Amino acid sequence: MSDTLTDHPSSARRGAVAGAAPDAAGAAPGVPAAVPDARDGAPAKRRLGGLRWPGRSGHPPATAGAAPDAAEATPATSPATPATPNGAPTADESAAADRRAALDRIMGRVLRVAAVAMTVVGVIGFAASYSTLQGFAQRNGFGEILSKAFPIGVDGAILGFLALDLVKTWRRTPWPVLRLGAHLMTLCTIAFNASAGGAVLDDPVRAAAHAVMPVLFIIGVEAIRHDLLHAAREADGTLIEGVPLHRWMLAPWQAWTMYRRMRLAGIPSYREMQQRDKDLEGYRVWLLQQHDGDLGRASETELLPMTMAPHGYTVAEALALPAKWAAEEERRREEDRQRQEEAAERARAAALEAETRAKVKAAEEEIQRLEAEGRVAQAQSKLTALKGTSSAEAEAATAVARAEAERARREADRITTAAERQAEREAQAEESAREAEAKQRAAAAEQQAAEMEEAAAETRRRAAAKNRKAAEDEAAAEDAEKEKKHAAAEAAEAERRAAEATARAAEARRRAAEAELAAVEAEDEARLSKTERAARRVARMLLAAAGAAGISEADLAAMKPEAIGPLVPLEEIMPVLKASQTTASDRRKDAALLIKEGYRG
The missing domain is CATH 1.10.287 (Helix Hairpins)
Known part of the structure; x- marks a missing residue:
């Protein structure tokens, strides 16, 4: 829960995502646009509980999903800084960039200090436990040589398991058994060290002293693992922000419902979820004004944003669904029509080919x-x-x-x-x-x-x-x-x-x-046009004529297109293509060029 409920959004994920949603205005025919024009002179609607939109009445504010520009979708909390000509950064932006660079340098130094400190902690902890573990091994019958190798094996297993866990975490293939094994080996090390001087309860301070160094090392490795997971999720775009702690404290039930909707709808950003709730509530109030406070008068298309909100749709995306469905249906009809035409064309071609083959066979x-x-x-x-x-x-x-x-x-x-x-x-x-x-x-x-x-x-x-x-x-x-x-x-x-x-x-x-x-x-698979198919059919006739004339592929490749075409007269091509002499001549030229380019049927 600590990884998801209280994390703050990273800088890479901040900002509105409203620009990704299509403009709802005009997307659904017959549906009021999410952003009606305030200049259309619509009559003012009655107030609902004293709620009124700023400016002219009867028009909701622009929602984040409906605005095509993300800059317009995100509500401004401070006056916008005017942009400089040619898109150059302003003075405030340059200062902010300098502050971020300085902070990055400071954090880099802090990270190096932490790495050195954790290395020192690990070395001290393993060195301190070596002699204790060696004595423990000798007392338990490991022998002179194995007792010296026993501490290295135990501590090496901890290091190996933790290193493998970090590598698999970096590769997005974590295996919990590695972490569990490292933690179990750490507990074994603590138990072996603590029991070296007798029972643990006899001297709990001594036992705690033996446990400090391994536990500190494990905490440091877990911190590295947490940072790796955070960076990997941020790079993949799967970093999930948690609901802030203050919201859990001030409105626990609303925080829980928001957290649940974020997880079910797959929305990673808390700010995006917050903006979606604002947009949906604004659209609902505007729809109430449009229908005199009775949502029962609204059509199913107008109620799509409320219906599709649990499934992760924004207001603009929900209003755009009817147009999308209509376009998909039109596309499917067009594809079906094309498939039927192609099937009929293939059937006609097959029938003509079968009739021709039957006549040739009979002759x-x-x-x-x-x-x-x-x-x-x-x-x-x-x-x-x-x-x-x-x-x-x-x-x-x-x-x-x-x-x-x-x-x-x-x-x-x-x-x-x-x-x-x-x-x-x-x-x-x-x-x-x-x-x-x-x-x-x-x-x-x-x-x-x-x-x-x-x-x-x-x-x-x-x-x-x-x-x-x-x-x-x-x-x-x-x-x-x-x-x-x-x-x-x-x-x-x-x-x-x-x-x-x-x-x-x-x-x-x-x-x-x-x-x-x-x-x-x-x-057919290549979806060639009729002209390309006709050219390839004439090319196959030319290849057959060349084979009958005893012309090899090498000789055919060396021939010019002007010499390849006369192998089949136009009188034979015209009835096959059912075309005029000019069209047959053009297809024969195209076929000769295809053969010259390497086409062999």
Whole structure:
């Protein structure tokens, strides 16, 4: 309680905070301004208990929260010192600054004296307790070496705990266990020293003498800690002023209610709280005058300062709430409208993109189907031609061989028959006389028949060769059939590769669509304008055209914008953007500049 109830406000926190609050006048439509103009000629209101505002009646004084200037909000307790030209400090201000500087120098010297004195106190206290603690340790079985280290451990623990507590306090991470440990070790030191000469109650003066130095050292460290906390809170703006002691003595209940409201509303300054109470009371009395002493006639908006005061709002801040709420509602409506427009635009773009992708996919599938049918028809025509040619040649050769064999056989039969008849006639005619000649002629005929038989054999051999050729032709036909099957297999393989190519093309289109969608979402996240989005869309078309033309990124980076633009003609850009030729040309120039600056989709 001593840290918060009786602290005086620091110089850094003094002064009115009224300038931070917005001007209530005009903030809430339909609400009387916190500072009405005294020149508006308003009729005078009746007095309430003899209270009247200085000057013209019917107008409350300017409240601290309503005034835009803090200098006007803070009531002056003394005549204002006129300012010098160009903002130079006045003589009084210079004298006050000199007095503060002199006081700071004096306090610096006092602080150094205190530091030296506390160091001396600590050294004396620890030196005085060393021998006593050593004897205590020896009597309790610590041994020669440990008994010498025991006082250092006890006093070192006190110093370490206090030092760590100061460091953690300076870092805004205090840990109460450190302070508690230091205080417990101090009590142990006092108890060990006091018990060295017997029971404490036997010689209380001696026990008190042993306790003085450690207690003084603890008090000094606590003073340093208190100053560190005060400086840290002052630097963070969290220093909380307490209600002055004289107010607790003169009006304890009002002091308690003010202290409670300060803590609940998070108001660190007592003077600010005091000014807020004055402003609220002034506004209440003025509102009573406006409604002839009946606050029940006031609207809820006019009663906002009284309603919101327990929550830490000033009069001006409370009166400004309706305008703030209206502005927030308008902002939310505008954001909702923009989100709806953007969602509709994205939906239209997605539908158009899906329709375009469907048309492109259908066209590509039709082209691939026609190409596959053409390849199959070409393979079938080639196979049919090969098969027809081989079969015709084989059949022709077989027919020729068979005809030759038949002709040779008939010729041999005819010659044999003729020879036999001739021999028979000659034998009958000259059977007796020319038997020998007949035999000779028969032999000759037989020889001729043998020759004819040989000729027939030769003919049959040629026919066999022809048949063999025909068999070879049939084998060739079978090979052709195999080639046909192989060609069919190749056609099937070609169809499979075409299907795989189609799948890869579909996957590429899907990835391109995903990249396009990601780019559109990135543009939506970046909240780009329609012109910037159109330029980036044309840039992606240029990048795709460059990739199709085999232009590398290095070559593309080296190209001038004038050379990048013609990669995609305006006739392709205009339907995509649904824009005129001039607009499409401008977007293509912007896209070329984007690519030149490093944009890659």
